[in-house]
Amino acid sequence: MSTEHFELLPNAAPTATNIREDILASPGFGQYFTDHMAHVRWTLDGDWHGHSVRPYGPLTLDPAAAVLHYAQEIFEGIKAYRHADGSIWTFRPEKNAERFRRSARRLALPELSDADFIGSLKALLSQDHAWVPTPQGEADECSLYLRPFMIASETFLGVRPAQEVDYYVIASPAAAYFKGGIEPVSIWLSEHYKRAAPGGTGFAKCGGNYAASLAAQKEASANGCGQVAFLDAVENQWIEELGGMNLFFVYQDGRIATPRLTDTILEGITRDSVLTLARDEGLTPEERPISIAEWREGAANGEITEVFACGTAAVITPVGELVSDQERIRLAGDNGNPIAKRLRTKLLDLQYGRAEDTHGWLTRLV
Numbered sequence: 001m002s003t004e005h006f007e008l009l010p011n012a013a014p015t016a017t018n019i020r021e022d023i024l025a026s027p028g029f030g031q032y033f034t035d036h037m038a039h040v041r042w043t044l045d046g047d048w049h050g051h052s053v054r055p056y057g058p059l060t061l062d063p064a065a066a067v068l069h070y071a072q073e074i075f076e077g078i079k080a081y082r083h084a085d086g087s088i089w090t091f092r093p094e095k096n097a098e099r100f101r102r103s104a105r106r107l108a109l110p111e112l113s114d115a116d117f118i119g120s121l122k123a124l125l126s127q128d129h130a131w132v133p134t135p136q137g138e139a140d141e142c143s144l145y146l147r148p149f150m151i152a153s154e155t156f157l158g159v160r161p162a163q164e165v166d167y168y169v170i171a172s173p174a175a176a177y178f179k180g181g182i183e184p185v186s187i188w189l190s191e192h193y194k195r196a197a198p199g200g201t202g203f204a205k206c207g208g209n210y211a212a213s214l215a216a217q218k219e220a221s222a223n224g225c226g227q228v229a230f231l232d233a234v235e236n237q238w239i240e241e242l243g244g245m246n247l248f249f250v251y252q253d254g255r256i257a258t259p260r261l262t263d264t265i266l267e268g269i270t271r272d273s274v275l276t277l278a279r280d281e282g283l284t285p286e287e288r289p290i291s292i293a294e295w296r297e298g299a300a301n302g303e304i305t306e307v308f309a310c311g312t313a314a315v316i317t318p319v320g321e322l323v324s325d326q327e328r329i330r331l332a333g334d335n336g337n338p339i340a341k342r343l344r345t346k347l348l349d350l351q352y353g354r355a356e357d358t359h360g361w362l363t364r365l366v
C-alpha cells in the first residue's frame with residue numbers, strides 16, 4: 001500500500017515548531033489539527049481519483065451540498081502511536097477500512113479500497129509525522145487521532161445517493177480521553193431516547209447516529225455523567241452500547257460478556273481486540289444478549305465484579321455506576337477493576353510497541 005498515488009501539495013505556512021511543541025505538550029482532544037489533510041474525490045462516472053495530501057483548511061461546499069441536508073456522511077476513528085524508537089504505527093487499520101466500507105454501503109456511499117484507506121493514512125503521516133506526540137512514560141497515553149470521513153458533496157437537493165463524494169483524513173493530537181485516566185466513570189441510562197433501531201443505521205459509523213444521541217448526552221451531563229448507555233428500541237431491556245463505546249461485564253467465575261452484535265450496535269475494533277486478549281488471559285469471552293435486569297441483579301449479588309467500556313478514544317475505562325431517574329446500579333463490592341486494568345495495559349503495551357505483536361495487529365505508518 002504505497003503513498004505514491006497521493007500527490008503532495010505542501011502547506012506553505014506550516015505551524016511553527018515552538019507552537020506545535022506547545023500544542024503537543026497539552027493537546028486535549030480534538031482541538032488542534034495538523035498542517036495537512038488527505039483527500040480523494042469520487043464521481044459516478046470517474047470512480048475514485050485526484051488523490052492528494054494538501055494544506056489543512058476550510059472546505060468550500062455549495063449550500064445545496066447533499067450532506068448539509070440529508071446527512072449522507074460516514075467517518076472513522078483510529079490512532080497513530082509513536083514507539084520508543086521514533087517509528088509510528090497504527091492498530092488494525094484493515095478493520096477500520098472494512099467497517100468504513102460497511103458504513104458506506106448502508107449510507108449508499110461509494111466504497112473505498114483498503115489501498116486508498118490505509119494509503120491515505122500513510123500519505124498524511126508522511127507529511128505530518130512530527131505531530132505524533134512522544135509519550136513521556138508508560139502512563140502517557142498520547143497519540144495522533146486520525147479522522148477519515150466521507151461526505152456527499154454534490155450540489156443537488158433531490159433525495160437520492162449523491163453522484164459526487166469527497167473523502168478526507170484529518171488528524172488531531174490527543175491526550176487521554178477521560179481526564180481521570182482509569183478512574184471509574186458514571187454512565188447515564190437513557191430511558192427515553194434510543195440510539196438505533198433494527199433496520200436502521202446503528203451498526204454504521206455515520207454522523208446521524210451521533211446527532212441523534214446528543215439530546216441523551218445532554219441529559220447525561222445534566223446528571224453528572226460522562227456517557228450514555230442505550231437500551232434496545234424494541235423491548236427496552238437489552239443493553240446495546242454507550243454513545244461512543246462498547247460495554248463489557250466481568251463475572252466472578254471468569255466469564256467476560258459483551259452484547260452480541262446486531263444491526264443496532266457498532267462493531268468496535270477495541271471490542272474485538274478485547275475478546276481476543278481476554279481469551280489469551282484465560283477468561284471465557286461471551287457475546288450474547290445482556291439485559292438491564294442481569295446488570296441490576298449481577299451487580300447486587302456480586303456475580304458481576306467489573307463493568308467497563310471500550311473504544312479507540314478511551315481505550316478501556318471502568319464503569320462505576322449506572323444512573324437513571326429511577327435508580328443507581330453500583331457493584332456490590334469495589335475490587336479495583338483488576339481485569340479492566342490488565343486488559344487495558346495489554347492493549348496499550350501492544351499499541352505503543354512495548355509488547356510483542358503476536359496477533360499481527362500493528363501497521364507501520366512511518
Ligand SMILES: Cc1ncc(COP(=O)(O)O)c(C=O)c1O
Nearest residue numbers: 244245246266268269270311312
Ligand atoms: C457508537 C460507538 N460504539 C463503539 C465504539 C468503539 O469502536 P472502536 O473500538 O472501533 O473505536 C465507537 C467508537 O468508535 C462508537 O462510536
